Amino acid sequence: MFVICEICDITINTAEEYDRHISGKRHINHLNYYREKKQHAMCSVFVKGFPPKTTEWELKVYFNNFGPVDKVIFDKKDEKFPQYAIIEFKYDQAADNCLSYTHPHILNSTKLNVRKRDFKELSETPYFPWQKERGQQNHSWNQPGGVQHAHGPPQGQYDPCWDTQMGQADFHNPTGDPGYEPHWQMDGGYGSNMRNFDPNYDPNIYPDFQGGYGQQGQDKGQGNQGQQGQKGQPGIPGKGKKKKKKKGGGNPQPPDKPKIKREDVIDLPVTVEDFLQEMMSQTQKGIQAEMGVLADMIQVTSQELQSRYVICKTLEDVLSMFFPGVGINQFGSSVNGFGIKGCDMDVFIDLTNLGIPCRSQAIELPYVRDIRFLKKQKGPLGHDDIVKLMTIDKAKLILRILIEHAPACSDLTLIPSNRCPIVRFTHLESGIKCDLSIDNKLALQNTRLLQTLSLYDQRVRPIVYVVRYWAKLKGIAGNPRAGPCLSNYALTLMVIYYLQNVRPKVLPTVQEMADLCGNQRTIINRWDCSFVAAQFIPPTMNSQTTEDLLAGFFSFYAEFDFHTMGMIMRTGQPFAVSEAANLAIPMKMGFFNIQDPFVLDHNITFNINEKTRQLIAVEFRIAAAKAAKWKQPEKTASKTILDLFTEDVPEGVEFSDLTSKTSSGIQLGEYQFTLELKVDALDQGLIHTLRKTGNLQVAWCRKMCVFAYGILERVLMYDIEINKTNLTEPLPKSRYYDHKTKGRKRANSSESQEAENKKTKTGTTTEKPATSTEGQNSAKATVSVLAGPGMEAMPGEGTDSKSTEGAEAAAVQQEVPMDEENQTDYEDADVYLDMDIKIFCRTWAERKKFMAAFKARGYSDSVELEQAVSERLYYDHFKTAKSPIVEYNFIVKSIVAGSTASLLFTVQGDKDQKEFYCVYHYIKKFITKMADKHFT
Structure with a gap:
């Protein structure tokens, strides 16, 4: 059965997913925020009825009689004549003293209405829906590690009595860590321990728990220290990982046999050895005969086809009780004529042509209170009932129906997706894995096309x-x-x-x-x-x-x-x-x-x-x-x-031209990529601006070079030092870099500016700091640097009056001498930029999550949004390393030939750096994406 987490407003379907969720940053942050709000509410009282001209000082003076007041929050809707105020004390005991005061609260000859501050209580730990209804909040799931309970033991101390695991104070602590908290201790996932959650548990009502999720945690639990062999025990993150096999291991093959690729890591329907034995028993020889034999051996068997029909019949019997007239259709490899033995089964649930409910007796729906636009508690449901439901809610409802009414389906889980959410399960009898999708008619039509071509x-x-x-x-x-x-x-x-x-x-x-x-x-x-x-x-x-x-x-x-x-x-x-x-x-x-x-x-x-x-x-x-x-x-x-x-490589096979090359034919090395000029895709206003300089191709290369620098330095917030360039546009730094793990201030703070000024006066740097502001205010400065002075901004972009302040800094940068041994042939190009990049913070991680959060707050999908996400990651989320995580030498060179133009990016550095490869590919993808978005 599914589990609900009210703190994060999501449902959890498996033990493995629960274990991952409660130890994740999202749940921990939400839980800490909820406890902070709850603590503020416990220390506060709601006050109403005071005279309109009552000041904050008067309220503080009165309520200080019950305890020290931290702050007073007035009604923000009517600032001139507030209707209410919230008095927040420093301690919850002061709020209790105020609420327990037996005499009337009188201020300025007016009786005050004082009551407890409202606060919506949530369950701090995930729970089963019926537990919430019956008021059974205490269960065997524990708080995630690293989160301190509001009324728990002091931080850094371990109190075994604080745990509620099965009502026992002493539990096995395999790690010896004082902060260790146990994971699920259940046989077979939920298994017989379901009674510990619900004393009224009836296996006939919830038959799916008879072995529902046990197998998922079985393998991962093998790695836990001191708990090996416990069935259904999910592994602790980072523990129990399989060791990589060394090359050359295993029994060597006889020299007279061809070298066959290892299949122990590949899920093949038939091994090569089995196919070889089958061929030796055949009378017909030749490539064509072998192809027919292999096809017969690996294609879906008639027994599997019968099992798939039974699965569809089971789904139809269960779902038709709730959705009369539901359509169950197979698609994918199972029925397109190319199915392989053991392949997954794809099922399309068609809810578009539901009939009129004709059941004389209503049927109870599963938990649906968190599904929007569904007001019914009982079924069956018709077309009008589900037409307003989102696809993810339909999938969620089907998942819960199968959990309660389809005991033959195990390991049920929901894979969310905005385009096509999937309900995944395994059929117990046949072991076939199934993926259910909702209203996926396009996939069904693709299947029919392949089936037609195979026939x-x-x-x-x-x-x-x-x-x-x-x-x-x-x-x-x-x-x-x-x-x-x-x-x-x-x-x-x-x-x-x-x-x-x-x-x-x-x-x-x-x-x-x-x-x-x-x-x-x-x-x-x-x-x-x-x-x-x-x-x-x-x-x-x-x-x-x-x-x-x-x-x-x-x-x-x-x-x-x-x-x-x-x-x-x-x-x-x-x-x-x-x-x-x-x-x-x-x-x-x-x-x-x-x-x-x-x-x-x-x-x-x-x-x-x-x-x-x-x-x-x-x-x-x-x-x-x-x-x-x-x-x-x-x-x-x-x-x-x-x-x-076999793995033999015949003689004469050429691989010399397999390295990357561009669509225009430029050969690329392993760590090189290009941005190419696409005149047809450029905005007409930008083309007009570029042509004013005389040579459109060279002007585009200059603009894109400045743009790339701005993406790396401003948006991704990398520390950049210019070695040499022939750009006339200024490339100033946008912030003062102070990479300290503690006490680090934001770039627009007064302390950081004073430090920068002192550093400039002492002669330790020749750059003039260019201040930037956060959020929307920093957008103008970002766009001006990305567009580059001397050119008109792109349509919709702003301009910055301070964009020329860094010109002197850039001129000084260009005068910095460069070692002869570091000079390369890029100096022959019309535009080149040689810079060293140091990365102190992982601003490339978790960007999608913060991107969605900023878009919900009204940010548009633009450079400003990307910069705001990086600032959030840089200042608030990740710790800044004392030394660079990765260092690169980044060389940008223009290649102009006739009407074509490209920027060639060459990345050099120590390949042994831990994150060299992944960061390079992220930079390559990010720069390409931003260029396509803002210049095409």
Whole structure:
């Protein structure tokens, strides 16, 4: 059953999620804030009825008779004639003395109305809903470590009597830490200890707790010191992590066998050894026969299909009681014709065509008080009842229904998402993992499209099965532990894209299938998702074998330039990434670009990073070289599909050009990236401003160079020292850097300014400090530095009258001599900037959380918002390190050739620095994102 945390206003579905939540910063901060507010309320009284002209001093003098008054808070709605006041004492005993005063409170001959200050009590620990209703607040969950109870033991002291674990004062403390507090001590998740929560517990009412969440914490609990083997015990964070296996371990393979990639870390439906044994028992030989055998071995079995039907029937029986006429539809690999043995099951819950409730007897709904726009406590529910519900609330309601009425579903949990929340569970009998989504008709239509193409030509399925097996074995697709990999859906579309480009082509394009529909169109969420069935498509004229098509698949993508080209699945045509802005419906560009066949603004491979893209290109080249040998006459008798699964690298495979390069063809090193001029995407006012300087390309490079400096120095708040530059624009520092762990002041404080002035007078620095203010006031200074003097600000940007104050500082900076050994060829460029960056604070962490908080307060998505988030992280959230976390040498160089222009960023530094790699990629992504947002 789910658990409610009133402090954070969320629900918790599993023991593991509970353990992670109560030890997280969000819950701890909210809990401390709630206790602080509660303490203030306990020390306060509410006063009403005093004369209109009563002053704060008069109230303080009177109420000081009961104890020292800390402050007086007047009614802010009517400052001239306040209707009430709140008297806040320094101690709660003073408030009690005031409230227990038996005589009337009289001030200025007027009787005062004094009562206790109102405060909404919340449960400080998560609880089951029925506990709240029955007033059973005390249970076995403890406060998270690091949070001091308002009336608890003194800080830093451990009092075992303060714990309430199962009503026992003494519990096992495996760490010996005085601040240690135990996690869940339950058998099988909740198990039989459910009685400790509710004395009226009935296993027939809550059958799902018979083994609901026990397995999730079982493995993680193995790492706890002194508690190994406890079933259902979630692990302490940072404990019990698996040790990495050393290379070269394990039993060496015999020299006469090919070297096969290790499968102990890859979840394969069939091992390579099992496939080899099955092939030895077959009479037919050859690549084509092997492809058929492999497809038969790894495809979904008839028993699994029957189990999936039973799961859908179970869901329909349970949910139809609450939603009459609900639709249960499978989608994804289970039914699209390319399902692999043991694959997850995707189910689409259709609530759009609910019928009229016809039950004669009402059915009790689960806990729904936290679901907005749902006023009913009993069902069944019709279309009018759920039409106003948000998708996340629908998923939450379905989750709770399954928890209480579907004992065959275990490990139920909700994966929240604004676009498509998912209810995930495991079917106990079959062990199949299921993902339920609400109103996801687009995914259902994608499934029908793949199913149609798999039925159109019988050669499609064995090719897809072999490619998916190969990609999973190589770790480039389907393995979530391998990081940002290709999804099975994306890999299947790559096969379809190739078969659409073979001559003669094997498969028709989606646009051709849609044109055959005529005027009968299927529109889902404004997207045209029309296509005809397989029997209405003209037959293909291609007669190649599956062996030839498989070899051609690897050869096709071995020559495909993933750096500069993308794929349009609807028309089967490539497109240049540099011209992506000219697409009819633009989409986000990433390192790997495949446009969805229906949702044209969706890049289905946007998750692929640069490292994975290079790995994909490497594997395709190796596989293409191996498949090319199948055509050699001497290999006719010995060729086998197992060649693709070995780790050998054939001779002659070139990897020299696999390093990154831009869409314009500039070759990049490992730690280099570019910003490219896209004239068509620039604002016309900005183009006019740049052309005033004479050379638009050079002016753009100067502006973007200043912009990048402002992003790093002002927005991300990095400490920057200029080595050498030919920029005429000033690059002043925006704050006084004082990296101390304690006593650090904000940049606009008087103390920091005095320190900066003293430092300047003593000659320790030649820079003139440029003050900045917080919040909205700092936005003008930020924009002026980012835009650069001598140019008009971007449309919508402000200007700063003090922007020229740092010109002298920049001129002095440029006069700083540079060592001969550090000089590079960037001095030949029209624009260059060589700077050293020191990072003292993790302003790149948890930005999304603070971004959402600032947007809720009215900030617009802009540079000012990014700077406000960094200031919050820098000053209030993270501690500033005494020494730099990471140090870089950042070189920015312009490359101008004709009508094209680019800024080349080169990052140098010690690669052994702990966070060198991750911070570099964040800076690269952040600068690119900000440039695209504000200059296109």
